[in-house]
Amino acid sequence: MISNLFSRRRAERFAQLLDEANGGRRHHVRSRADDHLAALVAVGRQLHADPPPVNPDFRTGLRAMLVAAAEREGIGATAPESAPAVRRGVLGQRGAAAQRATLGGGPRGPLLPAVTARRARARGAILIGVTAGAIAVSGISAASENAVPGDALYGMKRSTERAQLALASSDLSRGQLFLDFARTRLGEAAALRGDRLGFDAVLDDMDSDTRQGVRLLTTTAAQRSDPAGLESVNAFVTGQRRAVGDLLDGASRTERDRVRRSIALLDAIRKRSDALRAAIECELPVPSGSDALGPTPTTCPGDR
DSSP, X not given: OHHHHOOHHHHHHHHHHHHHHTTOOOOXXXXXXXXXXXXXXXXXXXXXXXXXXXXXXXXXXHHHHHXXXXXXXXXXXXXXXXXXXXXXXXXXXXXXHHHHHHHTOOSSSOOHHHHHHHHHHHHHHHHHHHHHHHHHHHHHHHHHTTOOTXXXXXXXXXXXXXXXXXXXXXXXXXXXXXXXXXXXXXXXHHHTTTOHHHHHHHHHHHHHHHHHHHHHHHHHHHHHTOGGGHHHHHHHHHHHHHHHHHTTTTOOHHXXXXXXXXXXXXXXXXXXXXXXXXXXXXTOOOOSOEETTEEOOOOOGGGO
């Protein structure tokens, strides 16, 4: 569970940033993950200042998950008991002395319990990060789920989406999230018909999310030489094209022109997905070129 949400370093860094944001001790380090985690930290601060209601079933389930993870990772009461046992059962007197000499322990002082305590604190930081992230994403997302541009909670809705991207464990997961966000933008566009500027802006965001998601998914499919990942792209295009087409009904001329641009993008994506599938099936090498939709494959020899 923990490894699926965070890498260990990112989780520890998130816990540090969240602690600093809430007035804790400042850690004088910088990480490449800081920019990606900034949105999640902002959501955590908002949650700390104005906590939203949390579903009781979610709270109960989260507590059970954390208790199980704490027992599994040796945090809390389990940690002090396990350390001496490991030392007695695995390390003899010579092994313990060698460990102290190698790692800088005193001539007689036990080093292993201190190391175990540090590991426990690190694991605890991971649990803190996972807890704060889960509560922030679930609570804030529920409160802002139906917000549209112009609503007070819309900015929080978009921040929650960025937090979800920061929590994603792979390009495949991030690609799926971007496509989910594109579906969300489509629902917002339907609510903004008649507001030309708002309608166009939301469709621009929808197309941007679509491109980013498709690029991540097609790149992953090409790198793995696995056409199965393209099924997600095709399923998205089929459903999204139908729903985008529904925006044409009763639309003004300007709105119809803008909607057709999004439809043209979806048609181009389907064409790219089919070309990639064909290239993978005829075992062409991974394409060296790419554009906004991902790898640009060459044509199979038999199709020329």
